[in-house]
Amino acid sequence: xxxxVRPATASxxxxxxxxxxxxxxxxxxxxxxxxxDLAVRRGxxxxxxxxxxxxxxxxxxxxxxxxxxxxxxxxxxxxxxxHLGRRELFALRRRTGxxxxxxxxxxxLDVFENVAFPVREHTNLPEPLIRELVxxxxxxxxxxxxxxxxxxxxxxxxxxxxALARAVVMDPELLIYDEPFVGLDPISMGVIVRLIRQxxxxxxxxxxxxxxxxxxxxxxxxxxxxLSQGRCVASGSPEDLRRSDSEVVRQFLDGVADGPxxxxxxxxxxxxxxxxxxxxxxxxxxx
Amino acid sequence: xxxxxxxxxxxxxILRRIGAVxxxxxxxxxxxxxxxxxxxxxxxxxxxxxxxxxxxIMLCGLxxxxxxxxxxxxxxxxxxxxxxxxxxxxxxLLKELGPVVTALLFAGRAGTALTSEIGLxxxxxxxxxxxxxxxxxxxxxxxxxxxxxxxxxxxxxxxFSLVGLFGAQLVGVQMMGVDAGAFWSQMQGAVRLxxxxxxxxxxxVFGTACSLVAVYEGYHTEPTAAGVGLATTRTVxxxxxxxxxxxYILTAAFL
Numbered sequence: 157x158x159x160x161v162r163p164a165t166a167s168x169x170x171x172x173x174x175x176x177x178x179x180x181x182x183x184x185x186x187x188x189x190x191x192x193d194l195a196v197r198r199g200x201x202x203x204x205x206x207x208x209x210x211x212x213x214x215x216x217x218x219x220x221x222x223x224x225x226x227x228x229x230x231x232x233x234x235x236x237x238x239h240l241g242r243r244e245l246f247a248l249r250r251r252t253g254x255x256x257x258x259x260x261x262x263x264x265l266d267v268f269e270n271v272a273f274p275v276r277e278h279t280n281l282p283e284p285l286i287r288e289l290v291x292x293x294x295x296x297x298x299x300x301x302x303x304x305x306x307x308x309x310x311x312x313x314x315x316x317x318x319a320l321a322r323a324v325v326m327d328p329e330l331l332i333y334d335e336p337f338v339g340l341d342p343i344s345m346g347v348i349v350r351l352i353r354q355x356x357x358x359x360x361x362x363x364x365x366x367x368x369x370x371x372x373x374x375x376x377x378x379x380x381x382x383l384s385q386g387r388c389v390a391s392g393s394p395e396d397l398r399r400s401d402s403e404v405v406r407q408f409l410d411g412v413a414d415g416p417x418x419x420x421x422x423x424x425x426x427x428x429x430x431x432x433x434x435x436x437x438x439x440x441x442x443x
Numbered sequence: 444x445x446x447x448x449x450x451x452x453x454x455x456x457i458l459r460r461i462g463a464v465x466x467x468x469x470x471x472x473x474x475x476x477x478x479x480x481x482x483x484x485x486x487x488x489x490x491x492x493x494x495x496x497x498x499x500i501m502l503c504g505l506x507x508x509x510x511x512x513x514x515x516x517x518x519x520x521x522x523x524x525x526x527x528x529x530x531x532x533x534x535x536l537l538k539e540l541g542p543v544v545t546a547l548l549f550a551g552r553a554g555t556a557l558t559s560e561i562g563l564x565x566x567x568x569x570x571x572x573x574x575x576x577x578x579x580x581x582x583x584x585x586x587x588x589x590x591x592x593x594x595x596x597x598x599x600x601x602x603f604s605l606v607g608l609f610g611a612q613l614v615g616v617q618m619m620g621v622d623a624g625a626f627w628s629q630m631q632g633a634v635r636l637x638x639x640x641x642x643x644x645x646x647x648v649f650g651t652a653c654s655l656v657a658v659y660e661g662y663h664t665e666p667t668a669a670g671v672g673l674a675t676t677r678t679v680x681x682x683x684x685x686x687x688x689x690x691y692i693l694t695a696a697f698l
Contacts, residue, residue: 220575222571222574246577246579247577249574249575249576249577250577252575254572254575256568256571256572257568258567258568260567260568260569260571260572261569261572262564262569262572262573263563263564263567263569273576273578274576274577274578277576277577277578277583278577278578322576326576
């Protein structure tokens with residue numbers, strides 16, 4: 157079932173930073189994507205939504221060249237990511253920032269050194285300039301005062317903000333957020349939502365936000381894609397999606413347990429399995 | 444022709460694993476030159492693998508030397524040649540016990556620390572985060588730790604042998620009454636530079652093997668809590684067996 161609320165993919169191709177065309181990808185026998193198409197437009201916040209297990213994080217791994225599709229192509233700034241050599245891939249990643257679900261801070265470095273890490277690795281800037289740069293980014297996320305704390309001393313929300321400061325310290329053109337709202341309290345979530353929007357507006361960054369937090373995404377996304385069963389089943393602005401009467405969109409947005417996306421994982425008949433199981437237990441008991 | 448891939452037998456699995464380790468070693472060696480250009484990282488890892496293992500190495504060296512003193516004295520006394528205790532202890536420690544016991548202790552202390560550290564970095568996405576920042580973890584994380592381990596092992600083995608000799612002297616000379624002059628002069632006369640060289644080469648080879656196993660297991664850890672535990676166990680077992688196997692091969696080669 158495929159329904160595009162608004163056919164954003166084709167019209168966006170000209171100013172697309174990321175283009176995913178006809179991508180197939182499988183893990184073992186399980187098909188994750190079966191002909192996925194989508195485009196991420198320059199300077200916009202694009203939300204990738206979908207139920208758990210639909211391959212949202214896998215899509216990010218395809219976009220960042222960590223894995224290659226079985227067929228189809230993923231282009232970032234016009235380059236076919238799967239065909240890039242190590243040097244070209246690293247050059248592309250230097251233009252990209254990524255915020256991981258758990259922050260992925262380097263645990264043996266303090267907050268300051270975590271943010272300074274990409275700067276030290278890729279530049280020969282003098283120490284005073286690095287200090288200024290890092291403190292500016294930490295100030296932007298409200299954690300300048302936590303510069304000398306270790307990652308183990310941070311709360312989940314603080315770690316996510318430090319990771320965000322690290323992701324933008326090299327002034328990337330594309331910023332990718334993998335489940336940025338997971339496990340955050342309402343205050344931290346509000347801070348992250350505001351920061352994502354601010355980063356996009358102030359720095360002119362193209363942003364991809366992968367999440368299943370519908371309400372938070374609606375507040376910040378310009379474009380949205382809804383993934384289900386290996387395909388993009390709906391796309392458009394959050395408002396377009398809200399107005400959609402597609403079953404799968406309604407089930408996802410309204411949080412209905414059962415529908416096109418089944419509540420139960422495929423299993424044998426419940427009654428047969430229960431009775432069969434009891435029968436075996438009895439036989440076992442008599443034996 | 445069958446389209447279903449056949450399951451690997453044990454020999455194929457072992458060969459595949461050895462191949463993977465060799466490829467991994469080649470990629471570490473390719474990153475060693477850029478890693479050596481950043482001596483602070485290497486020094487930090489020598490400190491982690493070496494200095495932090497010093498207490499256990501010195502303690503075990505002392506006890507091994509003391510046991511060697513006791514056993515050696517008991518054996519040599521039967522032939523009336525207890526004055527040769529210094530030679531026996533020195534050769535035993537420099538050529539055999541120093542490198543081997545140090546490698547076994549290194550596998551248990553520094554090797555497991557390396558594996559669990561890199562394994563946890565894998566589990567918590569730190570290695571992926573580095574790759575996403577266009578930083579090669581092989582160059583930034585693996586190569587410095589490998590080099591640090593290779594450098595630390597001969598130093599630790601030398602300290603082990605030195606403290607072991609002190610232990611043997613303590614028991615042989617101070618407790619059992621072996622003549623101090625005979626103990627040291629016989630040792631000086633009989634121990635050749637070749638013997639020291641043999642111990643040095645052995646400790647260098649063991650250092651390479653143990654460090655390689657530790658970083659390989661850490662880097663290829665299954666990203667779960669159980670995965671880190673299993674990788675750490677495999678590091679100790681593989682490093683220990685490999686040390687003893689290589690010891691036999693090297694001893695045979697030096698004879």
